[in-house]
Amino acid sequence: MMNLRIGEIPNNWLEEIINLSAERIVVVDRDGVICYINEAYCEFLETTVDKAMRQPVLDIIENSRMHIVAKTGQAEIAAVHKIKGSEMIANRFPLIVKGELVGAVGTVMFRNPEELHMYSGKIQHLVEELKYYKTKAEKNIKSKYHFSDLLGNSTSFLAVKTLAERISGSQSAALLLGESGTGKELFASAIHNNSIRSAFPFVPINCASIPEQLLESELFGYDDGAFTGAKKGGKKGQFQIANNGTIFLDEVGDMPLAMQSKLLRVLQEKEIQPVGGQKSIPVDVRIIAATHRDLEKMVEEGKFRQDLYYRLNVIKIEIPPLRERKGDIELISIKLLEKLEAKFHRKAVGLSTEVIERLELHSWPGNIRELENVLERCINVLDGTTIEIPHLPLYLRDQGLKSKNSQAMNPIGPEKIVPLPVLPLKEALAQVEKQSILNALVVTNGNKQEAAKLLEIGKTSFYEKCKFYDVR
Structure with a gap:
């Protein structure tokens, strides 16, 4: 067996590789004289390599432009080339060696008119199929909801x-x-x-x-x-x-x-x-x-x-908005869960009483879209069939703590209010701003552009704030 070094292929191998390729190849010098043509091209042209070699390309290939490319150095890509009554697809490249234009290389994609016809038939079939489905799609643009x-x-x-x-x-x-x-x-x-x-x-x-x-x-x-x-x-x-x-x-x-x-x-x-x-x-x-x-x-x-x-x-x-119809949250959640069950191949997923109460406490800036995202998150982490408080996103779990804290402020009546710790205004505003950004990202499923729209601020400003608060 012949041992070859990397990058070393014998000339007879190269010629066989060219002959086995799908393309028909011809090479001409600066004068448009054929200095190489493979057997497959000659077979299509109904001639032989011996008869074609050293002949002007126009004498062998009708309507050829190889001699023009060899003179101008301008490539012609995917050009239609009529040969033997059939339109072929030809590529013509200038051949430049060591910075000098020495000739041109040409390829034809189809061996014979029958092959071109076969390809055309396949393409035409695909075009007709595409038209059919496009027309059908246009006719079937229906609204989904009642x-x-x-x-x-x-x-x-x-x-x-x-x-x-x-x-x-x-x-x-x-x-x-x-x-x-x-x-x-x-x-x-x-x-x-x-x-x-x-x-x-x-x-x-x-x-x-x-x-x-x-x-x-x-x-x-x-x-x-x-x-x-x-x-x-x-x-x-x-x-x-x-x-x-x-x-x-x-x-x-x-x-x-x-x-x-x-x-x-x-x-x-x-x-x-x-x-x-x-x-x-x-x-x-x-x-x-x-x-x-x-x-x-x-x-x-x-x-x-x-x-x-x-x-x-x-x-x-x-x-x-959803915050003005809190009584509908349970009903909407059940319907959304039915939709998500089909998507995630789950059955009989329910909500605990505590979760329903927690959902009704939230202000829902993202409305039903936010509610659906929250429920989808819950199903992804659910290990049973009932969504409990630990399955909720952190900002909704914290909602309950805030509610308890607000009740704890006044345990013995209006005269004995115990105030919560007071933060510097700048720090308090920063916490609120960061939490608003996190909430918006939850609502938009991480889409920063949509989150910026929801907060009604510019994209650049939103990205800067995310960087400042280390929100990824």
Whole structure:
């Protein structure tokens, strides 16, 4: 057996490796004369290596550009090359040795027209399959939630739910107001499912999560060649996909002013104009918008268009935060646990009485989303079937201690109040700030960008505070 040193391969091995490769290879010198061509290429060209060697490349390979690349030194990648009535994919590279242009190397990806046809057939099949599933997906954009999924018996919640059911048959725009995590998308979905548009798409869009430069093309689509990198044939926008149905614009308060004017035009004219397009496309959609921001204040500050605000605010629905419906926490928790049981393959998970009391003590700045995150955390550390106090996150366990301490302040009546230890104001504020950051990170499952939004501070400021308080 031949022993080879690293990096040492015999010439006859190299030639065999080239012949076994999928590509057909030809090498020419500066004058465009063939100085190497492999057998596979010659077989395709219906010639032999002996006949092709030392011949001008144009005499052997029709429509060749190898001699041009050998002169200019400019590579031609993935070029279409017609040979023997078939369009091949060719790559042509300048051959530079020790800084000098000495010739060119060319490859062709397909051995014969039949192979090209086979590849084309496979690709075409995949393209058709993709079109089928894309069309099917567009047709099956359905809202998942109904009014029966909106749980709560508190007076404030039932009033809002009743109003939402009453206006679901309307065609007017609706504006859902409420803090993050109160279930605005669930309400929008339920309104759609209870309307005459329920057989058509429900398309939710988070205006805050789409980069400003992409928002217009995402909402209104674009035409073929509208910009560099645009998909051939263009792309449908979400308004077209939602035609005859409902489009839900979540976090509409984060929409840039330039886009607000374009959205206003859609509401007024009931038509869209794709990016790069010359023709307007009529659309029939009901718009449900939502935000946790104070739009009236934003209008006063010039950050939100007044005319758009009035267009969206035809029907206003204010969803109460979880802290104003403490009596619903147990009912919502049980429903959320059913959902989490399926996700984590658990059964019959329950809550102890102490845990329910502790949950009702908390102020829930992250609302139902925070509650779901807390319960998910509990299931992850649960060793039985009942969630107990030790399974709760530390900040909820401390909630009970704070409550006990507040009771301990006045054990014998209002005249004998025993004050808690007093900290320097700067230290006390720092503790509160750090705890608020930790709470926000729990609510957002560690997502710092979302936590910064929840605290209504900038991302840079949030990261600086995390560094200062050693929060990772």
